[in-house]
Amino acid sequence: MLCALAGGVGAARFLAGLIRAVPPADVVAIVNTADDETFHGLHVSPDLDSVTYTLAGASNTAQGWGLEGETFAALSALRRYEPDTWFQLGDKDLATHIYRTRRLREGAPLSVVTAEIAAAWDLGLTLLPMTDDAVRTRISVEDGRELAMQEWFVRERSEPAVRSVSFAGAASATPAPGVLSALRAADTIVICPSNPVISIGPILAVPGIRDALEARRSRVVAISPIVGGAPVKGPADRLMGPLGIEVSCVGVAASYAPFCSTLVIDAVDAARAAEVEALGVRAVVADTMMLSPDIAAALARRALAAVA
Amino acid sequence: MLCALAGGVGAARFLAGLIRAVPPADVVAIVNTADDETFHGLHVSPDLDSVTYTLAGASNTAQGWGLEGETFAALSALRRYEPDTWFQLGDKDLATHIYRTRRLREGAPLSVVTAEIAAAWDLGLTLLPMTDDAVRTRISVEDGRELAMQEWFVRERSEPAVRSVSFAGAASATPAPGVLSALRAADTIVICPSNPVISIGPILAVPGIRDALEARRSRVVAISPIVGGAPVKGPADRLMGPLGIEVSCVGVAASYAPFCSTLVIDAVDAARAAEVEALGVRAVVADTMMLSPDIAAALARRALAAVA
Numbered sequence: 338m339l340c341a342l343a344g345g346v347g348a349a350r351f352l353a354g355l356i357r358a359v360p361p362a363d364v365v366a367i368v369n370t371a372d373d374e375t376f377h378g379l380h381v382s383p384d385l386d387s388v389t390y391t392l393a394g395a396s397n398t399a400q401g402w403g404l405e406g407e408t409f410a411a412l413s414a415l416r417r418y419e420p421d422t423w424f425q426l427g428d429k430d431l432a433t434h435i436y437r438t439r440r441l442r443e444g445a446p447l448s449v450v451t452a453e454i455a456a457a458w459d460l461g462l463t464l465l466p467m468t469d470d471a472v473r474t475r476i477s478v479e480d481g482r483e484l485a486m487q488e489w490f491v492r493e494r495s496e497p498a499v500r501s502v503s504f505a506g507a508a509s510a511t512p513a514p515g516v517l518s519a520l521r522a523a524d525t526i527v528i529c530p531s532n533p534v535i536s537i538g539p540i541l542a543v544p545g546i547r548d549a550l551e552a553r554r555s556r557v558v559a560i561s562p563i564v565g566g567a568p569v570k571g572p573a574d575r576l577m578g579p580l581g582i583e584v585s586c587v588g589v590a591a592s593y594a595p596f597c598s599t600l601v602i603d604a605v606d607a608a609r610a611a612e613v614e615a616l617g618v619r620a621v622v623a624d625t626m627m628l629s630p631d632i633a634a635a636l637a638r639r640a641l642a643a644v645a
Numbered sequence: 646m647l648c649a650l651a652g653g654v655g656a657a658r659f660l661a662g663l664i665r666a667v668p669p670a671d672v673v674a675i676v677n678t679a680d681d682e683t684f685h686g687l688h689v690s691p692d693l694d695s696v697t698y699t700l701a702g703a704s705n706t707a708q709g710w711g712l713e714g715e716t717f718a719a720l721s722a723l724r725r726y727e728p729d730t731w732f733q734l735g736d737k738d739l740a741t742h743i744y745r746t747r748r749l750r751e752g753a754p755l756s757v758v759t760a761e762i763a764a765a766w767d768l769g770l771t772l773l774p775m776t777d778d779a780v781r782t783r784i785s786v787e788d789g790r791e792l793a794m795q796e797w798f799v800r801e802r803s804e805p806a807v808r809s810v811s812f813a814g815a816a817s818a819t820p821a822p823g824v825l826s827a828l829r830a831a832d833t834i835v836i837c838p839s840n841p842v843i844s845i846g847p848i849l850a851v852p853g854i855r856d857a858l859e860a861r862r863s864r865v866v867a868i869s870p871i872v873g874g875a876p877v878k879g880p881a882d883r884l885m886g887p888l889g890i891e892v893s894c895v896g897v898a899a900s901y902a903p904f905c906s907t908l909v910i911d912a913v914d915a916a917r918a919a920e921v922e923a924l925g926v927r928a929v930v931a932d933t934m935m936l937s938p939d940i941a942a943a944l945a946r947r948a949l950a951a952v953a
Contacts, residue, residue, distance in 0.1 A: 377744065377747055379743065408716065408718050408736070410715075410735075410737055411737065411740045411743070413740075414736070414737035415740040415743060415744060417765045418740065418761070418762065418765050427718075428716070428736045429722035431722075431739070432719045432722030433722070433726075435686065435687065436685065436726040436727065438686055439685055453726070458725070
């Protein structure tokens with residue numbers, strides 16, 4: 338059995354490769370929910386949905402978010418009532434949020450609703466939110482404001498300089514049912530190529546999860562989301578730097594070293610392998626640019642073999 | 646000032662005429678909310694929306710419900726999660742329900758949300774729900790089941806024979822703010838051509854409203870929704886008969902006589918005027934088939950003049 342810690346799009350692409358490399362039923366993905374947000378009263382789980390839609394082959398790959406062939410009739414109509422709508426919600430995507438919100442209001446935990454949605458999309462793997470509790474990333478920016486993740490990332494295009502990041506609710510959160518047992522039972526734990534600060538960071542902030550990884554350090558392998566000194570996608574550079582993490586595979590290694598024995602770095606960073614290893618993290622060089630599911634599957638095989 | 650008791654489409658067409666006949670700002674419409682239903686966790690107010698969309702010129706007149714140019718992408722996508730979705734909710738229509746639901750969950754009373762929605766559509770008249778409380782029409786049918794209005798009307802196409810009708814929650818409901826004062830202050834109270842049993846009936850079942858009409862009986866005029874022994878639209882015949890109300894303008898007169906001095910009947914029913922008047926209700930003959938807003942405006946003028 339394999340366990341994967343996952344954020345959004347990068348993780349989704351890696352997981353699409355992973356379930357080509359191993360039987361999907363053997364994979365448990367533990368997904369960040371600290372980016373979850375309520376829009377128009379609807380509970381949106383961006384990372385869970387990115388993973389679900391990508392694995393179902395339904396995501397809009399050109400756009401990088403949302404569903405293929407999406408329309409925005411409802412959102413356009415909502416602007417009549419709420420003019421300053423800045424978060425894009427497609428009509429098909431809305432259906433997921435409407436369903437999730439109804440089930441949560443009925444009292445179903447997020448983990449149960451997530452399993453229902455995964456089943457509806459015929460995902461072969463197990464998808465778990467990191468917690469059923471509300472944990473929310475808060476980003477303090479230079480002008481003194483504290484922003485929700487989507488406010489900073491989407492509304493303000495990651496522009497305000499970051500002072501600090503916190504995960505509201507994390508201290509009192511509990512891992513979702515199945516999370517700790519999966520981490521304990523897994524042959525291998527993969528940290529997907531996701532934002533270390535705001536995708537993997539919140540998962541590790543849920544009490545018990547980081548300890549579980551530390552206890553399995555020799556079986557934990559990460560894929561660096563930083564290639565050639567820049568994130569493959571997303572705003573990781575805008576978050577790592579201000580928090581004192583070098584924007585490089587070496588910075589990722591330094592950050593993950595306490596609980597991760599092995600880091601897969603891209604071929605373009607091969608020259609930095611010695612620096613990674615100096616941190617006590619084994620460096621494995623591979624092609625990490627997942628331009629196709631086949632490349633992602635090869636990357637997954639390489640990562641698994643590295644800690645086999 | 647004029648007050649109108651209103652159900653759905655028939656009332657909406659009449660109101661569209663009424664606000665051509667008098668300044669819209671002088672009109673307060675009190676709308677049935679006993680057909681309200683929760684679909685997918687969203688609060689749907691069919692009669693309020695029919696009135697709003699019709700008065701805004703945005704309704705799908707060919708179809709008889711919903712918005713013009715509507716699409717159904719979200720509902721199609723929802724079927725992935727909830728296969729037995731039988732209530733049609735268009736994408737643009739969903740925006741109204743999403744907004745209303747959010748505001749209600751925030752604690753806003755339905756009357757406040759209704760005013761917000763009316764303002765967003767630039768309706769000139771005042772739209773009031775009959776009550777801010779939950780009143781729900783329950784229809785007992787011959788096989789012993791008790792159905793919600795939309796279950797009977799939409800899901801089961803008005804087919805199950807009706808035994809009885811009740812309005813759950815009515816006894817403890819309070820008229821929405823502004824309802825009783827409008828009924829007391831109005832020069833004329835118009836009962837729109839709506840289903841007497843399940844559109845006007847629930848409004849009258851809210852304690853205080855029927856008394857307010859009785860106290861103003863000489864100024865209350867109704868338009869018969871039954872023309873030539875059949876409803877112009879909708880299932881009134883399937884409800885009036887089993888409840889002992891003749892499916893005719895005479896049956897409407899008998900039902901409204903305690904609180905209504907004047908009934909506008911269609912020209913095709915002119916021969917029954919004497920029967921109406923024998924019930925103590927003045928009969929006024931007019932063209933009640935509102936094939937255009939101009940005809941509706943003429944009908945409104947005729948009704949107002951009848952009790953002037």
